Amino acid sequence: MSDVPDEKPAPAREPSSARERLVAERASTCERIAALQRDFDGIVEANALVAVDDEHDPEGSSTAFERAHVAALLSRSREQLAELDRALDRLTRGDYGRCEECGEAIPEARLEARPGATKCVRCAGGRRL
Structure with a gap:
């Protein structure tokens, strides 16, 4: 134990x-x-x-x-x-909590700051890798 x-x-x-x-x-x-x-x-x-x-x-x-x-x-x-x-x-x-563009999870901190967020930070900024 x-x-x-x-x-x-x-x-x-x-x-x-x-x-x-x-x-x-x-x-x-x-x-x-x-x-x-x-x-x-x-x-x-x-x-x-x-x-x-x-x-x-x-x-x-x-x-x-x-x-x-x-x-x-x-x-x-x-x-x-x-x-x-x-x-x-x-x-x-x-x-x-899923990005409408890439389908990845939107970070919790972003959802706390913007509860209505539909995109992850990367997609919201237009920077797709």
Whole structure:
């Protein structure tokens, strides 16, 4: 009998932990979308209360920039939500965590950073060997 405990192989990617991560990221993204939508609606509402004359209003250009900035953040968050939904679909089908180009496993660190990733780092960078 040895004093060294049996070493276990590294666990395979567990669908339940991937699902938990995707669901948590999805919830966070939905919250971000709701907050950005409130911000956007507030900007639009505030502009409706003032005379719209961007050319002569010193605040006009900054308000337009703020509205465009929030709209861009909102659009990106919606894209991220769609990516997460597609990732959940891939998880259900059993092909989550596999590169859609080369078929290799996507490293866990990449999936933690980008849960909706569809490509490994090499393929995402366009560098196929």
